[in-house]
Amino acid sequence: MAIIKGPFPRNEYLRRLLLVKSEMARREVDALVVSDQHNITYLSGYTARSAYVPQALVVTAKEDEPVFILRRMDAPAAMHQCFMGREKIIAYPELLIAHQDKDGYDAVIDYLQAAGLAQGSIGLEQYDLSTLTVEKFRRRLEGTRIVDCTKAVTWIRLVKSELEIEVMREAAAISDAAIARAAEVIRPGTREADAFAEIASVLIRGVNGKPGTRLEAIAICATPRTGTCHIPWSEDIFREGSQVNIELAGSRHGYCAALMRTYSIGAPSGRLRRVHDVQVEGLDAALSAVRPGATCSDVANAFYLTIEKRGLSKESRCGYAQGIGWTEPTASLRDGDVTVLQPNMTFHLMLGNWIDEEFGYVISETFRVTTTGVDVLTSAPRQIFQVW
C-alpha cells in the first residue's frame, strides 16, 4: 500500500513529543491522554474528520511513539497519516459507536489498564472533556492519580518550528490568492453563493502547485449584514453600493493562515473610508509593537490606543494564537494578556470591528514573531477592494 504520510518528517514529531514529555515530567504524569483533535494532529499528523466520536493519543515517558486509539472505521486513515508505526494504531470495535452504556473512551481506559499505566498517574485534558467522559475515567480508574492537563499540549503548540512556519506560509499564499479572487467575482447582480463558490475553489485548488488540504469556514458578510461576523453566505445577490466583509483561511495539513479584507461595490462611503484609514494605522502600530519580550497585551494596546486617539474603539480582542485548526485557545491579543512573545509564535491579528448592528469593517493579517520583530505571512494589499 502506497502510504502518503503527513508533511513533516519523523524527527519533527519526536521533537514535539519531547516537549510534551518534558511537561509531563514537570507535572509528574506517567501517561498523558490527548483527546483534543488539534493536539492529536500536532503529535501524530492525523487530520481525518473523526473527532465526533471518542479518540485519543496516549503519550508515555517510556515510549518514543504515542499510541492512537480510535474507531475501527478510522484506523486505516490513521495508518495513512500518522508518523507512528502501524502497531501503534489501536482500533476499537464499531460496537462502541452509539452504544447505550459504553463508548470509545472505555477502549482508552481498557488500554491504560492493560498497558499497566493505571498504576501510575494519568494526565487528562479534563476541563475540555465532557462531564460524561471525566466521570467515566474517575469511576473506572478509581485509585489512579488523575492530573488535570487541560491545554498543556495546546500551549506547547504556540511556538512553531521552522517546518510549521513553512506550511503556514503556504497556507498564507492560498489566503492571499483567495482574497484577490474575491475582488474578481464580487459584482452587482451576482449571487453570494456563486461568488463564494469561486473563492472556495481557490482555497481548495491552492497555489504554487500546493492545494489546500481542507476548506475552512469562510465568512462573507455583505450589506445589510456587515455588522455580523460568523453568519453564512445568504441567498441574496450583491447590489450597487453594497459592502462585503470577507474572512477566510487557506489551510495546509491542518494549519491555517487567516485573512480578512473589506470590499466595496462602487465608491466606499465616507464612513467606511475613515474607519479603514484609522484601522490601518492601528494595524501598523500593532505590528510595530511585535517583538520578542513584548506581551500580547502590548500589541493589542498599540492598536487600541492608536484608534482611540482617532475616535474609534473596538470592543473585541485583537486576535489570537493561530496554527492548527484556526484559533488556538491559548494566548490572545487583548488587554491584560501578559503572554510574552517569543520567536515563531504565530497569531491572527484580527482587527474586525463590528461597530454597530448594521456596520462593520474587517482587516487582518497572520504574522509570526521573529528574533527581532515581526514577519507578516499574509500579503494582500491593505486596501478597501473597490469593484464595479
Add this chain to the structure above:
Amino acid sequence: MAIIKGPFPRNEYLRRLLLVKSEMARREVDALVVSDQHNITYLSGYTARSAYVPQALVVTAKEDEPVFILRRMDAPAAMHQCFMGREKIIAYPELLIAHQDKDGYDAVIDYLQAAGLAQGSIGLEQYDLSTLTVEKFRRRLEGTRIVDCTKAVTWIRLVKSELEIEVMREAAAISDAAIARAAEVIRPGTREADAFAEIASVLIRGVNGKPGTRLEAIAICATPRTGTCHIPWSEDIFREGSQVNIELAGSRHGYCAALMRTYSIGAPSGRLRRVHDVQVEGLDAALSAVRPGATCSDVANAFYLTIEKRGLSKESRCGYAQGIGWTEPTASLRDGDVTVLQPNMTFHLMLGNWIDEEFGYVISETFRVTTTGVDVLTSAPRQIFQVW
C-alpha cells in the same frame, strides 16, 4: 435594516418549542438551558458559526419565545436569523472571551439569576457540556435543582415537520447534483483537489435556484485510500484503474441530506462489482423494512442478513438519524437499537463498508419514514459510476 430570517415561519418554531416545553413539564424543569449548537438552530433558526465560544438559549414554560444569550460580536447575526424579537437577544461583553476566570456561561448564569429562574429547577444538556461548565453551574447555582436534560431536545428533533422535510428535499437535490458532477470531473490525471473544487461548487451554488447554505465536510477517498472514510482529499492525482469513494451532503438552512457513491476509472474490478451487487441488494432489503412500527434494529438487520447470506459482512452501523448538522446523535440503524420508526423520522442509510485497510465501498441514501413505508429523498442512480 432588511432582515433575512430563516426558512421557517414563526409558528413552526412555536410548534417545536411547545414540544420542548411539554418535555420540560414531564421532567419538572422550569427553565431549560439549550447549549448544543444544532438544538439552538432547531429552536431559533440561528446557523452562524459561533459555537466555539459559549452561547445558550434559555427556554421557559412561561414565555413564548426563548432568550438567546451569546457573544456581543455574534448578537447581530442572531438578530438577522432568529425568529424571536430582538429584545430576546442578549449580548454578553467581549471581555468574557479568553478571560482568565470567566466565560460566556457566567452571563447565562447571571441571566438565570436576574430573571428569577434560579429559584426554580434548571435543565442542562449536562453530559455534553465540558466539566468546566457543569462545575460552574453547580458552584454558582448552589441550592438550585439542576436536572440533566442531555439530548432531550435532540430526541424531539428526530421527527420532522413537513416544512423540515421540504428543506431536506432541497438539500437532497443538491446532493444528487454533486454526485452527478463528480462523474464528470473524476478523470485520470486530474488532481483530487481540482475535482473536489468542482464538486464543492455544486454543493455551494445548489440547484433549482436554491443555493447550498453551508459546505459540509466531503470525503473523497481514492485508491489507495478506499479503506478510509473520513480522510481529507489528498495532493494526489487520480489514475487509470483508481476507485474513488465519495460521501457528501447538500445543506439547506442547516439541514443535511447525505449521499455516498463509488466511482471507478475504467472497468470496476470483479471484487468491486460483486460487493456492489450484494450491497445494493442489502440496500433494497433495508428500505423495504422501513415502515412505522418497525425498529431501527429491524432495518439494520434486514441489511446485515441479506449481505451475510451472500458472504459479505459490515462491522459498522447502517446509519443514523439525520437532519440539522449531519449526524443526529440519537437513533442509530444498528442491531439492538429498538427506537420505533414513526412517520417523518429521517435517516442517512449509510452503507459504507470498509472491508479491509486497502478496500472499501460506499453507497447510501437519505430517507424519511412515511405513514406506510419509505420515501427516499436522494435519487442518484444506484450504480458504480464508471468514468474514463
